[in-house]
Amino acid sequence: xxxxxxxxxxxxxxxxxxxxxxxxxxTMPGSEVLVADSIDEAIELLQQDGRVTLALLDLHxxxxxxxxxxxxxxxxxxxxxxxxxxxxxDPDIVRExxxxxxxxxxxKSFVKDxxxxxxxxxxxxxxxxxxxxxxxxxxxxxxKREQICRGLQSLTRRQLTVLQKIRExxxxxxxxxxxxxxxxxxxxxxxxxxxxxxxxxxTQLVAIAKSLEFDQIASDRV
Numbered sequence: 001x002x003x004x005x006x007x008x009x010x011x012x013x014x015x016x017x018x019x020x021x022x023x024x025x026x027t028m029p030g031s032e033v034l035v036a037d038s039i040d041e042a043i044e045l046l047q048q049d050g051r052v053t054l055a056l057l058d059l060h061x062x063x064x065x066x067x068x069x070x071x072x073x074x075x076x077x078x079x080x081x082x083x084x085x086x087x088x089x090d091p092d093i094v095r096e097x098x099x100x101x102x103x104x105x106x107x108k109s110f111v112k113d114x115x116x117x118x119x120x121x122x123x124x125x126x127x128x129x130x131x132x133x134x135x136x137x138x139x140x141x142x143x144k145r146e147q148i149c150r151g152l153q154s155l156t157r158r159q160l161t162v163l164q165k166i167r168e169x170x171x172x173x174x175x176x177x178x179x180x181x182x183x184x185x186x187x188x189x190x191x192x193x194x195x196x197x198x199x200x201x202x203t204q205l206v207a208i209a210k211s212l213e214f215d216q217i218a219s220d221r222v
Contacts, residue, residue, distance in 0.1 A: 005031040008055040010042045010069070011085070012062060016108065020056065020085065027116035038062050039069040046077050054123060055082045056106070059097075066203045067100050074101045083122055094129055100207050104128035148208055151197040159196075162189045166202060167209035 007024050011017045021033045034052070036042035038061055046052060061069055073082060083104035084097045094105045104122045107130055118128050155163065158179075165175045172190065176183040190202075199205050 005053040006034065006051060007031060008034045008036065008042060008045065008052045010036045010039065010055060010057040010061065010073075012037045012058070016058075023112060023115055024119075028119065039064055039072055042073060043076060046073075046080065050077060050080065052080050054103075054119065055080055056085045057082050057102075059084060059086050059088070059093075066201060067096060067207075068203055070097065070100055070102060071203065071206060081122065083128070089130070096204070098127060098129065105130065148197065152208070154196050155193060159189050159193050162186060163193055163205060163209050166190070166193075166205050169206075 005028055007028070009017060009020050009024075011020065017035055017037075021035060024031060024033050031053075034045055036045055040063070042055070042057075046055075055073070057070060057073065059067070059069070070082060070084065073080075081103045082101070083106055084102045085106045085108060086093070086097075087108045089107055089109075097105050104118065104127060106118060106128065110118065110130075122128055152160075161179070162175055165178060170178070172183050172186045176186045179186070190205075193199075193205065197205065197208055199208065
């Protein structure tokens with residue numbers, strides 16, 4: 001684990017960027033550390049050479065909102081593990097980050113002595129969350145997945161079609177044009193979908209719509 005490793009830091013704050021780079025080089029001797037100030041720059045770097053062992057991503061970056069940056073990177077580079085590094089410590093945000101595919105949630109206030117253990121655990125396939133912040137029990141994950149599946153099954157055919165188009169990145173205006181209905185009708189469908197799936201944002205709907213359950217249900221009913 002001390003050689004031939006390459007890390008990518010996606011962080012726009014210069015001081016923390018430098019601190020994180022120095023910490024990686026100190027705790028992971030012989031590793032290479034790349035830095036990107038934005039999601040677009042990260043994509044450019046990864047397209048040039050995708051051999052990155054682990055990417056550490058700040059949630060608050062230019063031209064990003066909520067988890068849009070994480071979702072964009074995960075979609076383009078599904079084989080690269082990503083961990084969120086954030087100053088936020090809200091349990092709901094941590095759960096969402098893990099739900100959207102992050103391999104860990106590392107607070108910017110992390111203890112430096114634990115950093116190598118955290119990174120090593122993530123590289124070994126473990127999911128890291130701050131101790132005491134959330135209780136990440138496997139049964140809870142299964143329960144949430146079952147709830148999502150039930151929510152998807154409760155959607156009407158038209159709602160499944162709307163959700164599919166949300167997954168494709170289409171705004172309400174384009175969805176309305178595709179379906180030959182008013183935009184207000186699409187907004188009503190989106191509101192019902194959010195309620196049935198217990199979601200609060202379109203970003204969260206996109207993640208749900210990428211699940212295996214959605215593909216199975218949509219293929220049967222749409």
